[in-house]
Amino acid sequence: MKHKLIRSQARAFAETELAPIAAEIDRQRIFPRDVIARMRGLNYFGLQVPKEYGGAALDSISAAIVVEELSRVCAAVGLCVTVHNGVAVYPLLQFAGKSQKEKYLPPLAAGEVIGAFSLTEANAGSDAGSVETTAVKRGAEYVLNGTKIFVTNGGVCDVALIFALTSSPENKLQSSVFIVESRFPGFLRGELEDLCGMRANPVSSLFLEDCRVPAENLLGKLGDGMKIGLATLDNGRIGVAAQALGIAQGAMEAAVKYAKERQQFKKPIASQQTIQNYIADMATEILAARLLLYRACELKDAGAPFGCEASMAKLYCSSVASRVTSLAVQIHGGYGYSKEYDVERYFRDAKVTEIYEGTSEIQRVVIARAILTTPIL
């Protein structure tokens, strides 16, 4: 009952506030600040933040449902919310010290401050160990230098978690994570990226040019970068899976509606067995994807390891999103290839879910490693 109400509230919001603008903000690459402002008081930016920091303290399935419902209508806004909650707020909840939590969580949970997560660089994508951004300690500060690319929320973020190379006391290079505010000197943003999908999200590069960060903004311990990165990506994958699932759901609903309306050979195309087969496959795969996603959420809430299942959910939900959106365009025929219909946008938005937060190829690496190293019971 709680999950149903969470879904109906998020759905009502998405259909009322986002549906009328989704196509336009995609076309014009507009980040819808006024809608984002309306989402603040409703806890969209503090989905799983504990009450004492002003969040909604939702369980993981509820949080996934919220992202699903936003993405069902407007994936770019779903992306903003899931990145903020899943990979900016989550690592703070897991690894920040008390004073860091007290300083950063309340404004993040209230949505007054938008978060981003910055690992990717020109030469460090799937190979996260190849980060070249450096952080050198000078007195009570770290000085950061480097360039981060494809930063979701990059154009609007007020706080970004930056992965950078630091030296250990033994002079060994290791990665660490810093909480970097956009107002720190030396923090610069690049132009917004002109991407295939998710165009209403202000994805950009971030330049750190002698960016001075107070030493107390080190997240976790020095050298914790890889640990924080992997834990964060595990959680982020649940978010991307939810996004992909929402896109697939939206595309299927559009295709079903169209198939019932569109007449060819003097009857609705939904009466053709080929179209029925498409719809049956879409619906079956979407339900399987949803159950896999909720399984990962359940494990996470139970405090059990969930990385393997999160990767499975991300891998499967994103491939379902690609297949379903492609079929939805196919069912729409020529109209589906036109911007007049939403499925064209869904089709473009779906592709990146197979790429970011770990490509499908990397998910298979993660899953296979887990299967091969876990004793079979």
Next chain:
Amino acid sequence: MLNIVVCIKQVPMVTELPWNEKTGTLRRDLAAGMMNPACKHAVEAALRIKADGGAKITVVTMGPPAAEEVLREALAMGADRGILVCDRLLAGSDTYATSFVLGRAIGREVPGCDLILCGAYTSDSETAQVGPQLAEELDLPAVAYAERLEISGRTLRVRRLVDKFRETLEMEFPALVTVSMEQYKPRYASFAGLNRAFAEADILSVNLKRLDITPAELAAHGSRTKVRRVFIRKTQKENVLITGAAANAAAEFLDKYQRKISAVIGKSIEAKKQT
């Protein structure tokens, strides 16, 4: 502090549901439930009164156990307490039986209630009767189809839209008002509110026994109406083909339909005929 009761109802989420042809009732099992839209406006009206001058808001619904959901939604929006009136014997109640039972439940469980708000009508049956009938049961002054409420002291001023004019009426508490969907656009429940509505909700479930309603009494106040037949109204659509040159066809189209179009869009579109 005002003591407000808002009566709310769970209705099917879609309007065109198949029905059981034998009993003439809707197949409610086929649809997910939601809070009736006008009831949501009534909850919003109560929440605005609470924000202005303070109030304790009790939401009351009569329905199956699953109807508890609309109580939780109202609690998430900001109501303080919920009462679910639920008893197998109440299945199939008409508006007369419903208002009798609701009247008893409010009298017993919310003594000293100042104001009762209802949605003006429901999206499933649209009789708009329960509010006024409930006022009769409790012998309260009532105004239906209200679009704005103002309170000063113990006086309630209600503005409502009737046909083509607005009238403003005043009455003293206790009173009953049914709220239309003109104003009081309902707020979204926050996720924190929803979480709280499940973790710390104050919901009381009452059955007929608790309300001291005996089967004999229920029979005496039971449903007086019976649904004889349900049918879908046939829509009167026809396709009209206007042929000829575009300019002539457009002129003919406007000649034939400009009054209808004007009526729909609400302004005159006198055609400027080209000669």
